[in-house]
Amino acid sequence: MIRFENVGLRYGMGPEVLRDLSFEIKPQSFQFLTGPSGAGKTSLMRLLFLSLTPTRGLIKAFGKDTSALKTSQIPALRRRIGIVFQDFRLLDHLTTYENVALPLRVVGQEESQYRSDVVELLKWVGLGERMHVLPPVLSGGEKQRAAIARALITRPELLLADEPTGNVDPPLARRLLRLFIELNRLGTSVVIATHDLALMEQVDARRMELGEGRLVIHD
Ligand SMILES: Nc1ncnc2c1ncn2[C@@H]1O[C@H](COP(=O)(O)OP(=O)(O)OP(=O)(O)O)[C@@H](O)[C@H]1O
Known part of the structure; x- marks a missing residue:
């Protein structure tokens, strides 16, 4: 549903914060995105939400090469994605x-x-x-x-949640996790960015681990 090929991202003239990312978010899949603070989780979520453009590489979303899209075509694709921001908004x-x-x-x-x-x-x-x-x-x-x-x-066909359990106590975090699992069971792909190890240990799900700009995937 969303595919990255050799994607790189830098902010302005700064260093590359994400390097050579190649992976796919498959329909009806469930994955955690993890890595230390500053590793680039939020940046990667923004790329997935099509609110940032990569500085190199290819992002295909719902079968479309996003670099070939007109700005006016982006909202329709984005409507197929739900996002929970770290600061709620x-x-x-x-x-x-x-x-x-x-x-x-x-x-x-x-x-x-x-x-x-x-x-x-x-x-x-x-x-x-x-x-x-x-x-x-x-x-x-x-x-x-x-x-x-x-x-x-x-x-949405894809739900992106950035630290969705960051502000809640462990029992509520478990409840929210059950909600995401239920949603996934009903057909939505889910990506949860978190560094909450206790949360990740509760589900046997794919882990996408960012470190020093690179991504390692544990299926
Ligand atoms: N708008 C921006 N302009 C310049 N640099 C940025 C911007 N947003 C993020 N960065 C830099 O990109 C790197 C990755 O940041 P990002 O917020 O994606 O990491 P993160 O893994 O989500 O961190 P955290 O877990 O603390 O939320 C950091 O070095 C950060 O300083």
């Missing part, structure tokens, strides 16, 4: 419900079409009682689940 002036509904509003859906889906998903992530409050009053773990719900509401 919820809009503070919208309720939890409105934040989660936003990706559907953006594509022109009417509230009558999506209301029950949004409510159901919020209940599924355990935010049924919190849907009418604004993000500033949510706890870290609640914000995280709201960001996850927002990423999932469009039923």
Whole structure:
């Protein structure tokens, strides 16, 4: 579904932070992306989300060579990907419900079409009682689940989650992991960037390990 061939990335005139990455994210697959702080996990997630352009190499997303795409063609591809940012990026002036509904509003859906889906998903992530409050009053773990719900509401083919358990206690981290596994079982490919070893030990999944700009894959 997404394929990298000899991809390299540098910021401005700086050193190459990612070097010669070649791998594929297959449909319905589950993988962890790991590596020490500063190894380039967030940068790689941004490349996968097509929000950064590689400085060299080829990225094919959903069968298309991304370097040959017009800027106007990128949003349609991106809509097939859900992303949970490390810092959540919820809009503070919208309720939890409105934040989660936003990706559907953006594509022109009417509230009558999506209301029950949004409510159901919020209940599924355990935010049924919190849907009418604004993000500033949510706890870290609640914000995280709201960001996850927002990423999932469009039923993406690929979910990218950057440190999705970074702000929660171990029992909640396990619950979120079960949610990702369930989602994967329903057909979504999942990439979780994390350096939480305890989390990774709970699933026998592919590990993509970044170190000094290079990627080693443990299948
Ligand atoms: N916008 C940017 N401009 C310049 N350098 C950047 C930028 N973003 C990241 N970098 C550099 O790229 C390298 C990789 O950063 P990145 O955030 O991808 O790592 P990470 O593995 O996600 O780290 P962490 O686990 O701490 O979040 C770092 O050396 C960082 O300083």
